[in-house]
Amino acid sequence: MQPTRVLIVDDHALFAEALSARLGREPDLVVLPVAAAGRQALSLAATERPHVVLLDLDLGPENGLDVLARLRERHPDVRVVVLTAADGVDTIVRCVRRGAVGFLSKTERAERVAGVVRHAARRGGWIPPDLLGDVLRRLLSGRPEPDGADRLLADLTPREREVLQCMVDGLNRAEIADRLGLSANTVRTHTQNLLAKLDLHSALEAITLAMRAGMRPSEDP
Incomplete structure (x- = not known):
């Protein structure tokens, strides 16, 4: 064969x-x-x-x-x-x-x-x-894929979603890096990428959109 x-x-x-x-x-x-x-x-x-x-x-x-x-x-x-x-x-x-x-x-x-x-x-x-x-x-x-805010989040990579969840949890860049085992520069890159994909300009806008899509602070951040 x-x-x-x-x-x-x-x-x-x-x-x-x-x-x-x-x-x-x-x-x-x-x-x-x-x-x-x-x-x-x-x-x-x-x-x-x-x-x-x-x-x-x-x-x-x-x-x-x-x-x-x-x-x-x-x-x-x-x-x-x-x-x-x-x-x-x-x-x-x-x-x-x-x-x-x-x-x-x-x-x-x-x-x-x-x-x-x-x-x-x-x-x-x-x-x-x-x-x-x-x-x-x-x-x-036959349920369609998410639309609106939920559909936008669906376009994020798994790592970008993790970074966004950390943002929803109230962590700053250094704390996100520590939680995910990444460098601060890598966290900055993921943050910039997710903001660009969501067509947003600030972390606050990203957190607002994430919570509209159903993301909530972790119970044990």
Whole structure:
């Protein structure tokens, strides 16, 4: 059988390199050069012709959902499996609606990832069994994706949502950096990006919009 060509899209270099090395030991998988950004992923998808793409949703300033949509639009035959730290029914539903055929947590064992890649290449899919029922109910209900303020927040990356939640919790930049294990400069970048996506000019506006969309201060910040 033809080996399955796999493209990893992840800006976390250590994780991506470790996953690439591990999957590269599978005799039926060919791991392509890692893409650290959406534009690079689209370029490699065009030149390397992967069968399966493993896509992280948190790509720094980029929205992984937008990258997913562009991949599916330009390369409809490519099977996209989301491999990310984010979880939850809402996230999975948004991914499926944009064309993902699988969803995996980064905490999954490499053997599971390899198995899902093979299944995806054979036109199969994978949703975590404990969430599958809720995901199917949401998809079958025909309920549209969020709109208004809630729809705007849906365009944020998982990390940007974490930063926004910290802002709702009343944390300043240094406190956000400490809670999330980031540098102050990285927090500033995420803050600037989320403000730009929401077309806002201040943290107060962002907090107001977030609370209109249903975000509330954490019970145990």
